[in-house]
Each structure stands twice: as structure tokens, then as C-alpha cells.
Amino acid sequence: MHPLLKTIHEPHQLRALPESSLRQLADELREFTIDTVAKTGGHLGASLGVVELTVALHYVFDTPEDRLIWDVGHQSYPHKILTGRRERMATLRQRHGLSGFTNRSESPYDPFGAGHSSTSISAALGMAMASRRQGSDRHAIAVIGDGAMTAGMVFEALNNAGDHQKQVNLIVILNDNEMSISANVGAFSAYLSRIMSGRTYTRLKGGTGRMLGRISPPLLDAARKAEEHVKGLLTPGTLFEELGFDYFGPIDGHDFNQLLPTLRNVRELxxxxxxxVVTKKGKGFMPAEKNPCTYHGVNPFDRRQGVTPARDVTPSYTQVFAETLVELGRADPRIMAITAAMPEGTGLNEFNEQFPDRCFDVGIAEQHAVTFAAGLACEGYIPVVAIYSTFLQRAYDQLIHDVVLQKLPVVFALDRAGIVGADGPTHAGAYDLTFLRAIPDLVVMAPADENELRHMLATAVAHGGPVALRYPRGSALNLPRESPRKLTVGEGRILREGREIALVALGQPVHVALRVAEKLAEDGIDVGVYDARFAKPLDEALLRQAAQAGLLLTLEENTLCGGFGAAVLEFLARDGLLDAGIKVRNIGLPDRFIPHGTQAELRAELELDAAGVLHTIHLLRM
Structure with missing residues (x-):
């Protein structure tokens, strides 16, 4: 199995191969990638689409001296396999194993870590500029997908790079996996690209002025305009040319006869x-080619059967949110839904099917999504921005300046809040409570179960002001479904009376608190459990009652730095309740980035599960 691939441990060994061997290597690399992800799960489709491109880039460029930056990193598995990590691929996305994204601490071949999109060109430009200042001729190559090109940050980087024409060794590879090339257009484009990137074309282009230098200025100007006009007709890269880039392509990203000469030529310019570069997502694995969305990110699967629907009938929190939003949307035509390129991930595909004229996918443009929602809210609509907690970080200024400062009724539905699992620190929803509760006039709440999620969404759309609603990744509790109803903003609930210990929890940890209370009750310890529901505003009456216990613990899945527990402590201090000598401890995420692993593994390791909380309580009572 994979006889040629087994001989490649570093890219310098790849560069020693004859070109005639690259097709075999790519085929083995693709098969190894499929086998790996079938066992570990992960981002399959994007990785399969760049197999040939990955081989070609490492073959032509002197990595790691030349810096190769993969945008997001969804497509980096073939890169990892070729750069000394093949034997560890079985640990992909597992605790203490390889990251699912590029990671600077993992390999010198990962010059820049990424898990969020659209950062590669900015980083590569910085590296190219550093190379110039250091007197080095190394290259910085950014590989970015056509989807990631929708982000404003990309155009900021392109605009800045254009200020340094002919001064930086920056190469941007636009990996376009949405466009298909017909044979005629593809062949012509590849031929034109090779000519345009070759030395002959470059000499001719540069020689226009020399050939016509002795002719009158008007004729010289006309010749140059004609040259640019013809080039603009023949190539689709006018926008990039206007930004100061030399554009080559499109070329077939699966054809070494096109990739290698083009990359060699641009290396010298x-x-x-x-x-x-045009590629096909899922290339070489028919199920992934037919259903690229399904195979974007997958759980482990049987290669012979492909990805099969999950048998677990328990709905996820995402599904409950999606179903509830559709219900509310039917009753109120003012409700609009917005996603930043995540309709499936956030569940908005269902809303879009029901109300296509009220659902907006704005692309990977979180900042625009938030201010776009603000504009809708100004005109009397109720926008619901469905977004992962980790991605709202990218639009923090818009959240404050464009929405909350103006008290606009925008609802932020924050999926994947708390521990997310295998995607690791780039995707952990670890900070939203901290950065949200610092904003005046913003309501922040978190449900303990799916019915609370339904009630909170109904509360949010009826509130008339800005609201953030956070909920976790994974399965809900499969409770009998209740009709959504409005809650009183800032009102928690007492789930269990108790005077000896008070467990005040927010969100998913409420049920951890209930299990802990039941266990301690077996030992005769009287424990009260309080579902805070709201991180802002706090239920102060509820907290005063909880503070009557001798020991009060807060539970949350957010960093302890400025999170829910910190808010409770601030209130207890301000209200003078700490003066009575109550012992208070906060349980939550520590002040460090949370690694990848399963949610269960991480909760156990961080002592956020029932066993961990019990251990903490026993230590405090010793």
C-alpha cells in the first residue's frame, strides 16, 4: 500500500523524484488521505481537492525556507502527510494528536497557524516584506479558496500588497473549487497562462517601451493601451491586475502539465x-464529489458505504434552534435570518427553504453580516444572526458600534458556545460571555436544555433590543417539546432547594450541577441548584438567596476571566454579601487555550464534568 508515498518523509525527498512519478504519488496521497479521514473524521472534501496542488507546490518551491500558508487549514491534510507527519495522521484531531489545522508548534512547515479563514494573504505579505528587509529571496505563498475571498480582510491585504509592486516575493494561489473548466477554455487558458508567465512573454511585455522608444509619445501610449486592452479581453484577472498583481490563469489544479510550468515561471518573476487554480472539491472520491457539503467535515465512516446519516434521533441544539426559528418566522414576517457562509452549520438551510426571501448568506464576511443586520433592524425588521461563537469575535466592533450602541433589535444566536471538541482552540466558544457582558444594554442568556433554548429565542425576538443567545455544540436532552414562550428578562429559576451548598450554573453545566447535587444528597449534604439563565442582567434576588449557603460555586463553559462567575463575584462584593464570610469558587475554563479532543475528554480533563465538580467540592470541604 502506498509504496511511493512511504518513501517521502520530507519535501526534499519529493523534489528528488522525476516528474513522471508525481501522478502516482498524488494518487497514493489521495488514497491515504481518504483512509485517514475515514478513521479519524475531519475535513475531507477540501483536502482531496488540493492533492495535486500540494504536491506541485512542495515540488517547485523550497519549503520550509519558502513559506507556504494554507488559508483556514481545512485543506492541509495532504500537506501534513508530505511534511513529516504521515505516521501520526491516525491521531488527527484526537487528544494529544495532530491538529486539524495548520499549527506553528507542530511543524516548521506550518509557518502560520489558522482555523479562521481569509488571513493567509495578510500573513504572507508580512512574511514577504520581512524577507525583503532581511535581504532574502525566499517566497511567501498563500493558498486561499474562492469562498474565503469574500472577506473584507482579503481585499485589505490585496490593496496593501499592490502598493509594493515588484518589491515582494508574494504569490497568492486562488484555489477556485466552484468553477468548472470546459476542455476548450481550459486548454486555451492553460496555454495562455504558460505563455504569460514564461520568460518570452515577460521580455515581450517589458520590451514594448524599448521597441517603440524612438516613436512619438502618442503612438507609444496607444501601443501600451492596446496591449493592456488585449490582455484584459483574454484573461479574467483584470481586478487583480488593477490592484497591482500579475494574474495568471485559470489553470487546471489537477493537471501537473499545467501546474508545474506555471509555478516554475511565476517563481522567477x-x-x-x-x-x-481551478480544482474540484472531493476530487477522486465519488461520494465527496457528488456531495461536497456533506464531505466538508465528517465523522469517521466506512469507505465502502460512505457517510451515512446519524442513527441518533436526539436532536442537536442547532436543530432545535433551526426548527424554532422557522416556527417563529411563520408567526412574524419581520424575522430575518443571516449567516456568514454557514447555512448548514447553523441550521439556517431549513429557514431558507421556508422563507428564501428572508434568509441571507453574506459569505465569509462576519463584520458585514452584523452591520447588514443593523441596517435591517433600522427599518423595522428583526434580524437573527446565526453565527458560531468563535466567529462573532471577528465582528466585535460592529457588534458594539453598529448594533448595541444604537440599541437595535438584533438577535445573535451563538452556536458552538463552550467546548467544541475536535476543532480545537481556533473554534472553542470560550470567550463570548466575557466580551459580551462588557457591553452595556446587551442581554446575554444561555439555555440549560432545548426547551429553554426555544423560550429564549422567543424572548429574544420579542425583546426589542440587542440580545445574544449562546448554546452548545452537540445533542440536546431529547425532552418533550414545549411551545416557545417569552421569559422575563433577567429572571433565573431554582431547580433544587438547598442551604448547605449552592450551585449556580449557566447553560449546559446546569445539568452537571443537578447530577452533583443528587450525588451529594446520597451523603446527606443539602445542595441547592440555581439555573441563572441570564449572564446579563443577573437575577440579583436569586443570587441573594443562593448566597445564604456556606459554599457557593458558579459553573460555566466560558473562560473564568471576566465570565459569568466573575459577574457573580462582582455582584456579591458590590452587594456586601462577601462580608458575611461565604466561600465562593468559580468553575469554568482556565486561562489558557483549550486543546482539541472530544468534548467528554476535555470536560473530564478540565474537571467540568460531574466527577470533576464533586472533586472540587470535596477539596473545599476538607
Missing amino acids: PGPILVH
């Missing part, structure tokens, strides 16, 4: 340069 001064930058910035953009190479447009």
Missing part, C-alpha cells in the same frame, strides 16, 4: 502575483 517579481511579485505580487496571483495564480488562479
Whole structure:
């Protein structure tokens, strides 16, 4: 199995191969990638689409001296396999194993870590500029997908790079996996690209002025305009050319006869340069080619059967949110839904099916999504921005300045809040309570179960002001479904009376608190459990009652730095309740980035499960 791939431990061994062997290597690399992800789960489709491109880049460029930056990192598995990590791929996305994204601490071949999109060009430009200042001729190559090109940050980087024409060794590879090329257009484009990137074309282009230098200025100007006009007709890269890039492509990203000469030619040219490469997501694995969305991120699966629907009938919190939003949308036509390129991940595909004229996918543009929602809210609509907790970080200024400062009725539905699992620190929803509760006039709440999620969503759309609703990744509790109803903003609930110990929890940890209370009751310890529901505003009456216990613990899945527990402590101090000598401890995420692993593994390791909380309580009572 994989006889040629087994001989490649570092890219310098790949570069020693004859070109005639690259097709075999790519085929083995693709098969190894499929086998790996079938066992571990992960981002399959994007990785399969860049197999040939990955081989070609490491073959032509002197990595790691030349810096190769993969945008997001969804597509980096073939890169990992070729850069000394093949034997560890069985640990992909597992605790203490390889990251699912590029990671600077993992390999010198990962010059820049990424888990969020659209950062590669900015980082590569910084590296290219550093190379110039250091007197080095190394290249910085950013590989970015067409979807990631929708982010404003990309155009900021392109605009800045254009200020340094012919001064930086920056190459941007636009990996376009949405466009298909017909044979004629593809062949012509590849031929044109090779000519345009070759030395002959470059000499001719540069020689226009020399050939016509002795002719009158008006004729010289006309010749140059004609040259640019013809080039603009023949190539689709006018936008990039206007931004200061030399554009080459589109070329077939699965054809080494096109990839290698083009990459070799642009390697010899001064930058910035953009190479447009067309690939097929899921290439070489028919189920992934037919259903690229399904195979974007997958759980372990049987290669012979492909990905099969989950048998667990328990709905996820995402599904409950999606179903509830549709219900509320039917009753109120003012409700609009917005996603930043995550309709499936956030569940908005269902809302879009029901109300296509009220659902907006704005692309990977979180900042725009928030201010777009603000504009809708100004005109009397109720926008619901469905977004992962980790991605709302990218629009923090818009959240404050454009929504909350103006008290606009925008609802932020924050999926994947808390511990997310295998995606690791780039995707952990560890900070939203901290950065949200610092904002005046923003209501922040978290449900303990799916019915509370339904009630809170109904409360949010009826509130008339800005609201953030956070909920976790994973399965809900499969409770009998209740009709959504409005809650009193800032009112928690007492789930269990108790005077000796008070467990005040927010969100998913409420049920951890209930299990802990039941266990301690077996030992005759009287424990009260309080579901805070709201991180802002706090239920102060509820907290005063909880503070009557001798020991009060807060539970949350957010960093303890400025989170829910910190808010409770601030209130207890301000209200003078700490003066009575109550012992208070906060349980939550520590002040460090949370690694990848299963949610259960991480909760146990961080002592956020019932066993961990019990251990903490026993230590405090010793």
C-alpha cells in the first residue's frame, strides 16, 4: 500500500523524484488521505481537492525556507502527510494528536497557524516584506479558496500588497473549487497562462517601451493601451491586475502539465502575483464529489458505504434552534435570518427553504453580516444572526458600534458556545460571555436544555433590543417539546432547594450541577441548584438567596476571566454579601487555550464534568 508515498518523509525527498512519478504519488496521497479521514473524521472534501496542488507546490518551491500558508487549514491534510507527519495522521484531531489545522508548534512547515479563514494573504505579505528587509529571496505563498475571498480582510491585504509592486516575493494561489473548466477554455487558458508567465512573454511585455522608444509619445501610449486592452479581453484577472498583481490563469489544479510550468515561471518573476487554480472539491472520491457539503467535515465512516446519516434521533441544539426559528418566522414576517457562509452549520438551510426571501448568506464576511443586520433592524425588521461563537469575535466592533450602541433589535444566536471538541482552540466558544457582558444594554442568556433554548429565542425576538443567545455544540436532552414562550428578562429559576451548598450554573453545566447535587444528597449534604439563565442582567434576588449557603460555586463553559462567575463575584462584593464570610469558587475554563479532543475528554480533563465538580467540592470541604 502506498509504496511511493512511504518513501517521502520530507519535501526534499519529493523534489528528488522525476516528474513522471508525481501522478502516482498524488494518487497514493489521495488514497491515504481518504483512509485517514475515514478513521479519524475531519475535513475531507477540501483536502482531496488540493492533492495535486500540494504536491506541485512542495515540488517547485523550497519549503520550509519558502513559506507556504494554507488559508483556514481545512485543506492541509495532504500537506501534513508530505511534511513529516504521515505516521501520526491516525491521531488527527484526537487528544494529544495532530491538529486539524495548520499549527506553528507542530511543524516548521506550518509557518502560520489558522482555523479562521481569509488571513493567509495578510500573513504572507508580512512574511514577504520581512524577507525583503532581511535581504532574502525566499517566497511567501498563500493558498486561499474562492469562498474565503469574500472577506473584507482579503481585499485589505490585496490593496496593501499592490502598493509594493515588484518589491515582494508574494504569490497568492486562488484555489477556485466552484468553477468548472470546459476542455476548450481550459486548454486555451492553460496555454495562455504558460505563455504569460514564461520568460518570452515577460521580455515581450517589458520590451514594448524599448521597441517603440524612438516613436512619438502618442503612438507609444496607444501601443501600451492596446496591449493592456488585449490582455484584459483574454484573461479574467483584470481586478487583480488593477490592484497591482500579475494574474495568471485559470489553470487546471489537477493537471501537473499545467501546474508545474506555471509555478516554475511565476517563481522567477517579481511579485505580487496571483495564480488562479481551478480544482474540484472531493476530487477522486465519488461520494465527496457528488456531495461536497456533506464531505466538508465528517465523522469517521466506512469507505465502502460512505457517510451515512446519524442513527441518533436526539436532536442537536442547532436543530432545535433551526426548527424554532422557522416556527417563529411563520408567526412574524419581520424575522430575518443571516449567516456568514454557514447555512448548514447553523441550521439556517431549513429557514431558507421556508422563507428564501428572508434568509441571507453574506459569505465569509462576519463584520458585514452584523452591520447588514443593523441596517435591517433600522427599518423595522428583526434580524437573527446565526453565527458560531468563535466567529462573532471577528465582528466585535460592529457588534458594539453598529448594533448595541444604537440599541437595535438584533438577535445573535451563538452556536458552538463552550467546548467544541475536535476543532480545537481556533473554534472553542470560550470567550463570548466575557466580551459580551462588557457591553452595556446587551442581554446575554444561555439555555440549560432545548426547551429553554426555544423560550429564549422567543424572548429574544420579542425583546426589542440587542440580545445574544449562546448554546452548545452537540445533542440536546431529547425532552418533550414545549411551545416557545417569552421569559422575563433577567429572571433565573431554582431547580433544587438547598442551604448547605449552592450551585449556580449557566447553560449546559446546569445539568452537571443537578447530577452533583443528587450525588451529594446520597451523603446527606443539602445542595441547592440555581439555573441563572441570564449572564446579563443577573437575577440579583436569586443570587441573594443562593448566597445564604456556606459554599457557593458558579459553573460555566466560558473562560473564568471576566465570565459569568466573575459577574457573580462582582455582584456579591458590590452587594456586601462577601462580608458575611461565604466561600465562593468559580468553575469554568482556565486561562489558557483549550486543546482539541472530544468534548467528554476535555470536560473530564478540565474537571467540568460531574466527577470533576464533586472533586472540587470535596477539596473545599476538607
